[in-house]
Amino acid sequence: MISLTSEIRTPYHGWPTVAKLVGLCLFTLAVFYLDSVTVGAGVMGIVMLAYLVGGGLFAMQGLRMMRPVLWFVAIIMLWHLAVGRTAEGAVVILRLLAAVALANLVTMTTRLEDILAVVERALARLGVSPRLRRRLALSVALVVRFTPLLVQKGGALSEAWRARTHRRPGWRLVLPFALLAVDDAEQVAEALKARGGAL
Incomplete structure (x- = not known):
């Protein structure tokens, strides 16, 4: 078995685990109230900038770990294209990507032992x-x-x-x-x- 924690040190590694998990929960709750492609794209942009704070190598590592989600993105988009609801599909995808990307960021910068302790x-x-x-x-x-x-x-x-x-x-x-x-x-x-x- 392998650990998801990144060996590339970032400022987030020093943040309290409780604060990161609570912040993730609140962010995930808030992001599912988004109903605009523009706002969703803006939120996704902020999450991407958060990755870049850790440096280019860290951001690339996070991007590679997001690859499995792309299958779900493709299925969701194809379904919404088939039913003629492209804008709605884009909002759903942006919600999903933002939530999963931030969860991935928290996982990459927090030891599993610390998460389990919380x-x-x-x-x-x-x-x-x-x-x-x-x-x-x-x-x-x-x-x-x-x-x-x-x-x-x-x-x-x-x-x-x-x-x-x-x-x-x-x-x-x-x-x-x-x-x-x-x-x-x-x-x-x-x-x-x-x-x-x-x-």
Whole structure:
């Protein structure tokens, strides 16, 4: 499994984790009230400038991590083009990109351990039992760490297919990708079992 935290130091790395997570929640809530392409583009521009604060290399790294979202953007845009609601589709896409981009920025500049510690403290204040808190924190950790790994393996499968044929892979990669995911899940389950279970 891999970490999403960027090794390129930025001013955001020193910000308190709670402040970043609360800010992300408020931003995500606010961005879904946007109903104008102009305002949405302006917000997206601000998020892009926030990446540039970390430098060009950091911004490029963040851009690469956003590639999986482009599939959703394409599907959403195609649907809105088909139903004749292009402007509405553009607003939806700008909302999605702005929210995901800022979430990605927070993830890149915050250690996973710090995020989980904040989540555990929040659950404790809600009265959740320690055992359930640990399980929920473990679930979050697995999702955050496995998502980029699965994206990476999916890309490797596509490259292997293209090296062997000029035909588009399409649905043919679904089964091998599912088998890879199941294999990873079994390995993690065995590792957890060897360490005494899921706490």
